[in-house]
Amino acid sequence: MRFQRRAAAVGLIAAGALLFSACGSDDNSGGSTEQASGVTCGGKQDLRASGSTAQANALTGFVNTFEQTCNGQTVNYTASGSGAGRNEFIGGQTDFAGSDSALKADEAQRAQQRCASPALNLPLVFGPIAVAYNVPGVTDLALDGATVAAIFNGQITTWNDPRIAALNQGKTLPAAPIVVNFRSDESGTTQNFQTYLNAASNNAYGKQATQTFNGGVGAGARGSQGVTDATKNTPNSIGYVEASFAQKAQLPAAQIINSGGGQPVALSTDNVAKAIDAVQVTGQGNDLTLDLNSLYKTTTPGAYPIALATYEIVCTKYADPQTGQAVKAFLQTALSPQAQGTLTAGGYVPIPDAFKQRLTTSINAIS
Amino acid sequence: MTPDGDEADANTVSERTTERAPSDDPETRGRPTGSATMSTVTDTQPTATDPGRTTSGGTGERVFRGLTTGSGLVVVAAIALIGLFLVVQAVPSLLANNANFLTSPEFVTTDAANLRFGIRDLLVVTLLSSLMALVIAMPIGMGIALFLTQYTPPRLAQPFSYVIGLLAAVPSIVFGLWGILVLAPAIEPFAAFLQTYLGWFFLFAPGNLPVLTGTIFTGGIVLAIMILPIITATTREVFAQTPRFQVEAAQALGATRWEVIRMAVLPYGRSGFIAASMLGLGRALGETIAVLLVIRAATSPSTGSLFDGGYTFASLIASAASEFSQPLPTGAYISAGLVLFVLTFVVNAIARVVAGGKVNG
Numbered sequence: 148m149r150f151q152r153r154a155a156a157v158g159l160i161a162a163g164a165l166l167f168s169a170c171g172s173d174d175n176s177g178g179s180t181e182q183a184s185g186v187t188c189g190g191k192q193d194l195r196a197s198g199s200t201a202q203a204n205a206l207t208g209f210v211n212t213f214e215q216t217c218n219g220q221t222v223n224y225t226a227s228g229s230g231a232g233r234n235e236f237i238g239g240q241t242d243f244a245g246s247d248s249a250l251k252a253d254e255a256q257r258a259q260q261r262c263a264s265p266a267l268n269l270p271l272v273f274g275p276i277a278v279a280y281n282v283p284g285v286t287d288l289a290l291d292g293a294t295v296a297a298i299f300n301g302q303i304t305t306w307n308d309p310r311i312a313a314l315n316q317g318k319t320l321p322a323a324p325i326v327v328n329f330r331s332d333e334s335g336t337t338q339n340f341q342t343y344l345n346a347a348s349n350n351a352y353g354k355q356a357t358q359t360f361n362g363g364v365g366a367g368a369r370g371s372q373g374v375t376d377a378t379k380n381t382p383n384s385i386g387y388v389e390a391s392f393a394q395k396a397q398l399p400a401a402q403i404i405n406s407g408g409g410q411p412v413a414l415s416t417d418n419v420a421k422a423i424d425a426v427q428v429t430g431q432g433n434d435l436t437l438d439l440n441s442l443y444k445t446t447t448p449g450a451y452p453i454a455l456a457t458y459e460i461v462c463t464k465y466a467d468p469q470t471g472q473a474v475k476a477f478l479q480t481a482l483s484p485q486a487q488g489t490l491t492a493g494g495y496v497p498i499p500d501a502f503k504q505r506l507t508t509s510i511n512a513i514s
Numbered sequence: 515m516t517p518d519g520d521e522a523d524a525n526t527v528s529e530r531t532t533e534r535a536p537s538d539d540p541e542t543r544g545r546p547t548g549s550a551t552m553s554t555v556t557d558t559q560p561t562a563t564d565p566g567r568t569t570s571g572g573t574g575e576r577v578f579r580g581l582t583t584g585s586g587l588v589v590v591a592a593i594a595l596i597g598l599f600l601v602v603q604a605v606p607s608l609l610a611n612n613a614n615f616l617t618s619p620e621f622v623t624t625d626a627a628n629l630r631f632g633i634r635d636l637l638v639v640t641l642l643s644s645l646m647a648l649v650i651a652m653p654i655g656m657g658i659a660l661f662l663t664q665y666t667p668p669r670l671a672q673p674f675s676y677v678i679g680l681l682a683a684v685p686s687i688v689f690g691l692w693g694i695l696v697l698a699p700a701i702e703p704f705a706a707f708l709q710t711y712l713g714w715f716f717l718f719a720p721g722n723l724p725v726l727t728g729t730i731f732t733g734g735i736v737l738a739i740m741i742l743p744i745i746t747a748t749t750r751e752v753f754a755q756t757p758r759f760q761v762e763a764a765q766a767l768g769a770t771r772w773e774v775i776r777m778a779v780l781p782y783g784r785s786g787f788i789a790a791s792m793l794g795l796g797r798a799l800g801e802t803i804a805v806l807l808v809i810r811a812a813t814s815p816s817t818g819s820l821f822d823g824g825y826t827f828a829s830l831i832a833s834a835a836s837e838f839s840q841p842l843p844t845g846a847y848i849s850a851g852l853v854l855f856v857l858t859f860v861v862n863a864i865a866r867v868v869a870g871g872k873v874n875g
Contacts, residue, residue, distance in 0.1 A: 200836070227836075227839075228836055228837045228838075228839060230837065230839040230840070231837075231838075231839040234839055324724065326724045326725055327724070329811075329813075331810070331811030331833060332833050332834070332836070332837075333624075333834060333836075333837040357624045358624060358837070359622075359624060360813075362813070363813045363814070364724070364813055365724060365813060366723045366724055366725050366728065366810040366811065366812065366823055367810050367811025367812070367813075367823070368728070368810055368811070369806055369807055369833065373694075373807065376694065376695060377694075377727075377728070377810070380695070380698075380699055380727065381725055381727065384725075
């Protein structure tokens with residue numbers, strides 16, 4: 148009996164500690180986000196959205212700011228994968244979708260039926276992808292699109308290959324074989340990276356850009372963290388991960404020579420912003436579907452070309468005006484400096500000003 | 515037989531016949547009548563096992579019986595429904611499959627209109643990693659069980675088995691992270707040694723991964739540690755129940771401790787040990803997240819080497835589960851799950867055959 152009583156006391160204390168720590172973390176997150184200005188709040192209180200896992204962390208920051216700005220309003224975002232997100236949006240279960248790719252032609256048609264107005268693809272979240280490597284003694288590796296593609300499809304197999312050496316004159320490259328680390332799970336990062344490889348190498352990569360890695364070389368690892376760990380633990384290896392993972396693990400990221408030639412470009416927020424500012428839009432009117440080729444094959448000097456662009460997919464005009472107002476308020480909040488300020492911590496790039504203008508125009512047209 | 519014994523037997527028979535008459539009166543049932551005081555002990559036994567008593571029990575008896583029967587049926591029904599679910603979900607995808615389901619090493623489900631999936635590699639990786647785990651864990655598990663039951667004083671054996679039990683309480687994701695971050699780099703020199711000197715043997719031949727970390731070899735070791743507590747705990751229980759008189763008989767014949775183990779403990783506990791190993795194998799076959807983290811994915815088909823990478827049935831399903839959105843590709847993974855389901859049945863059946871269908875023979 149005495150033991151039981153003591154155990155109960157211990158349990159109570161543990162439960163109490165959990166309770167208090169939970170309160171604590173709530174307070175912290177509340178305190179760190181600020182209210183956004185220039186947002187017209189109102190409309191439906193609980194928005195439902197689902198989709199891309201790649202933008203889930205960015206949306207968490209947006210939602211926190213949104214809750215601070217618009218009292219009583221919130222967004223429930225389920226990171227169920229881009230495909231599921233688009234399906235649920237088209238099926239009318241959600242108010243908007245997060246997706247790593249824009250709606251395809253047939254999807255756009257079904258989305259138009261669901262909305263009774265054209266659906267918009269709004270590229271709201273950009274995440275740079277690092278080509279992270281672990282080569283003892285090398286810290287400033289430079290590569291161009293064709294070389295990266297040749298490494299990831301197995302045409303270049305050793306670090307001292309003449310094609311790599313030509314881009315890295317004066318550096319000592321080991322004669323060791325290259326170990327490629329790739330994402331073994333399906334991921335938008337893999338899809339975008341392979342799209343980049345095909346674009347930047349003028350299709351010399353020659354593999355399908357699907358959510359699974361098709362390069363045919365290397366060893367797969369689970370998730371971004373898995374690829375980061377594998378690269379960190381395997382000398383002479385190379386992999387692709389979201390920039391934040393490479394930074395946290397202190398893995399060097401290759402400097403990329405973009406399709407304009409010129410100097411190798413380091414991975415930094417500013418350099419990615421240059422590429423986003425120069426990106427071309429194929430969407431009509433307020434639809435901002437990107438021409439990814441113009442991003443991956445950017446010729447702007449100093450622009451870092453490898454970034455994952457993820458969209459919010461919304462209706463131009465919602466059947467329920469309340470929903471439209473809330474979606475608009477949320478997206479306005481997302482563009483506010485307060486919400487954009489939460490992005491860098493998650494490894495995303497804040498949207499540069501010129502592109503933000505175009506997004507604002509499109510968002511203000513939602514009703 | 516002593517004359518006393520004969521007398522007691524005779525008494526029992528007479529008691530039973532005399533007691534039949536007032537059997538409806540519960541007060542007198544099982545009580546020795548005055549004339550039979552000598553046979554009190556033997557007297558109570560036949561009445562206690564009298565089958566008439568169980569049927570004539572009260573409502574509580576019937577409710578309890580219903581509950582236990584219900585529990586038994588729930589298990590059978592659950593298994594049947596799981597099987598049914600797997601078949602129903604898998605059949606449309608199997609019909610739409612453009613590759614040979616049994617022999618193809620591919621598993622491509624990105625295009626729902628052109629599914630190409632087969633289980634060859636999954637089966638190879640699952641079996642190799644699980645069997646390797648079993649080969650490592652079985653002797654060690656038996657060793658620990660013998661140590662705890664035969665060599666250690668009970669005062670020490672108790673905390674010792676407690677520690678092994680703790681091993682079973684470690685979450686598998688912890689084993690997975692430990693396996694890939696700590697174990698894999700640590701055993702890489704050993705793996706390289708095996709490959710250099712035993713590379714002619716197909717199990718140690720160069721595999722389809724460019725690295726020696728995160729192979730089936732690493733995964734097998736992690737799985738071995740994970741199934742060790744299961745094998746040890748069950749085997750220890752069985753060994754501890756070796757009949758005392760058999761042990762003492764062996765000792766009386768002048769057997770050493772090893773001979774006692776060989777002649778009394780092992781024959782008695784053999785089927786229990788096999789059953790324990792099969793429990794462990796079941797866990798190894800179905801282990802998901804640890805395998806997913808440890809064994810790295812490969813880009814070419816399996817070569818049958820321990821230094822291959824790839825997926826097991828369970829890890830493949832877990833790997834893709836977050837992207838399940840369309841029914842046909844999802845069904846492809848469920849059909850892989852169906853094979854794992856069948857495989858587990860086959861393993862259990864084999865175990866029963868090996869154990870001779872009897873427990874503790």
